[in-house]
Amino acid sequence: MTPPLDFVPLWTLILGFGVFMYVLMDGFDLGVGILFRRAPNEAARDLMMNSVAPIWDGNETWLVLGGLALLAAFPLAFAIILPALYFPLLIMLIALIFRGIAFELRFKAAPSSRHRWDAAFHYGSVVATVAQGFVLGAFVQGFRVQDRFFAGGAFDWLRPFSVLTAISLVLGYGLLGATWLIMKTEGTLQDWARAQARMLLIGVVVVMAAVSLWTPFLGPKIWQRWFSWPNIALLSPVPIVTAWLALRVWLAIDRRAEFLPFIGAIALFAMGYVGLAISLWPNIVPHGISLWDAAAAPRSQAFLLVGTLFLLPVIVAYTAWSYWVFRGKVRAGDGYH
C-alpha cells in the first residue's frame, strides 16, 4: 500500500523546527540560570531572573511539543530513543522541576531562604543543560536496536564524546544567556554580561571545533558524508560560515552592539544544528532507522498535520506578541511579585 502523499519531509521540518525553537528559547533562559551564581550582586540576580520570568514556561513548552511531535509523527523513534536515555532524561526532568519552581518561589521566599532558590535555579539550569548535552552526545553516537526496541544498556549514553557535548551545551546556552542579557539589561550588568559573553564565545568556538573534528570519526558514514567528493566541496561553506559568524559575534560584542550578539549566537547554534543534520540525515534513530522507517501511519501524520499547519503559525504569532509586550530593558522594580 503506497500512501498517496508522503508527509515525512514536512514532519521532519516541523520536528526540526520545534526542537530548534526549544534549544534556542529554553537555551537562553537556561543560560541565564547557568550564569546566575556568577552574577555580581543580588540586584543583578533579580534583574536576570525578571528578564526571563514572563516567558520561560512558554519556552519550555517547546520541549513538550518536540517530545509529542516525536511520539505522534515518529513513534518508533520515540519508543527507542527515550528508553535509551532513561537516566539523562530523568535527571533533566528533575532539574527542570527545581529551576521551574524557583522562578515563582524565589520572590516569595523570606530573604533568609532566598539563597536556596538561587541555588535551585542555578544548579537546576546547569544540571538540565548537562543532561541535555549527554542526550545530544548519545544521539549522535547512535543506539543499539533489536527488532523495534532499544537493546543497549542503561548507561550507554555515558561516553567521552557525550562529555564533550555536555560541556559544549553548557558553554553554548551560557553564550545565548549572556547575549540575551546584553540585549535586555544596561549599565554594569550589561558590561558584566559582555565580559561573560566574550569568554563563553571563545569556549564555544573551541568546543564546536572539537565536536566537528570528532564527529566524522564516530562512523564511516558520517566520514563519507563530509569528506567524499563532491560533498567536501559542497559542504565546505558550513565551517567557513560558522567561523565567520563567530568573528561577527566577537566584533559585535566589541563595539557594544545590543541585539547583534544575540542574533549572532542564534545563528551559531543554527549552524551547529545544520552540521548535525548533515551528519545524521536521513536517520532519526542513528545509525539505522530512517525517518521513513520510524514514521507514524500516513493517516495519523495527516490528521495531525492539518491542525499543526494551522496552529503552529498561530502559536508563533502569540509567542511573538508576548515577547513584544515584554520588549525593552528590564529594570529594578519590574515584576508582579
Next chain:
Amino acid sequence: MRLDPVILSRLQFFWVVSFHILLPAFTVGLACYIAVLEALHLKTRDRTYLLISIFWTRIFAVSFGLGVVTGIVMPFQFGTNWSRFSDTASNVIGPLMAYEGLTAFFLEASFLGILLFGRKLVPPWAHCFAAIMVAAGTLFSSFWIIAANSWMQTPAGYEIIDGRFHAVDWLAVIFSPSFPYRLAHVVTAFLVTTGFVVIGVAAHHLRRAQSIVECRRMLSMTFGLLTVLVPLQIVLGDQHGLNTLHHQPAKIAAMEGHWETQAGAPLILVGWPDQQAEVTRWAVEVPYLASLILTHRFDGRVPGLKDWPPDDRPPSAIIFWSFRVMVGIGVLMLLVVTIAGWLRWKRRLYDTGWFLLICVTLAPLGFAAVIAGWITTEVGRQPWVVYGLLRTADAVTPSLSSGDVAVSLAVYVVVYLVVYPVTLYYLLSLMRAGPTTAEEAAPAIAGLQRSLPARAAAGAVAEPQR
C-alpha cells in the same frame, strides 16, 4: 507481589500522575474563576472583583508553575517506561496528545506571562483576553487528555494491522463511548475542587474578620456555583457509572465487590473484597440497591467478577474502597452545599462560626475525591492498558531492569516529597495573607516597555488600570 519493571513502572506512573493531577484539579477551576473575575471587573468596574482576581492570580502562578514542570514529566513516561505502548498505540494516541500540546500548552504558557506581568503593559481588554485564553487552554488540555484516556478505556474507531493500532475514524477515536461522560465528570470535579478551596480561604478570613467585602463576595459567588455543580456532579457520576457498566462491566463488578452475576443485587456498603477467595468479606449490604442504582430497576442483572477469568479481573479491594471514598466525599459536599443554602436563606451565611470552620476544614476535600476517582477508573481498567486489547504487562519498555525503575521511582518519590510540601507552604502563606488592599494591590508592575520608564523608576504606581 514481585517487584518487576511492570509493577515498578506502574507505581512510578501512579506517583507522578497523582501528584500532577492535583495541579490541574486546582488550576483548571482557578483559571476559569480568574477569567470570570477579570471579565466582571471589565464590565462592572467593581474593584472588589479586581482585588479577588489579583489575590488568586498570585496563587495560580505558583500552582501553574509546578503544574508545568510536573506535567513535562508525563509525556516522557510514555517513552521511557511504556515504550511498547507508545510503539503500539501512538498512531492513535500520539496525535491526541500532540494536539493537547499545540492547542493548550502554548496558549496557557504564553498568555500566562501577560496575565501575571502584563496588567500595566496591555489594555484592560487584552489583559482580560489573556485570562480567558489561559482558562481556555486549561479546558482544551482537559479535552485532549481525557480523549486519549477515554480511548484507552473504551477504544473505538481503530483497526489493528501487524499488532499495531491504526486510526480509521478520528471522530470515533476522539469521541469514544466513555469520552463525553468522563470529560463532563472530570471537568466538573476540577471546578468543584477549586470551589471548595476558594470557600475554605474565604471562610478562614471571614472568621478573622479580614478582607470582609472580598471574602463575602468569594463565598457568595462560589456557593452559588456549587449549588448547581455539586448536584450536577452526582448526576454526571451516575451517568458515567451506567456508561461504565455498559462498556467495562468488569470494572463495575470490582467497584461493587460483586463476584456472582445476579438479578436484584444488593449494594455492599462496606466490606473487604478478597481477590484470592473470590468473596467480599465482612459485607454490610442493602438488598436490591445495587440493581436499583446500576439498572434503575429492582430486579436488574448486575455483573459479578467470576464472569471473567482471574487474569482479566481488576483488583477489587483497591477500587471498591477508592470508589466509596469518592462517593462519600460527594455526599459530604452535597451536605455542605445544602447547609450553605439554608444559612443563606436565613441570612447567616457569613457569620455562622461553626459553618465557616467546617468550610476551612473541608477545603482540601476535592483533591481527595479527584485522586480516589482517578484510582477507581485507572486501576479498574487493569489488567489492560488499552481495554481488552493490550495488556499493561505487554506495554512496558523491554530494556528496563527492576533496578533502573527502582532508582527512578525513588528519585521521583524523594523529589516530590520535597517539592510539594515546600510549594504547599508558600501557597498556604499566600492564602493566609489574603486579598490585599487597593494600594498594595498595585505593586510595581510598571513597564518593561520603553514608553514607561519614569513610572518604572518611581517604583510604584498607585492606581491599577483605572
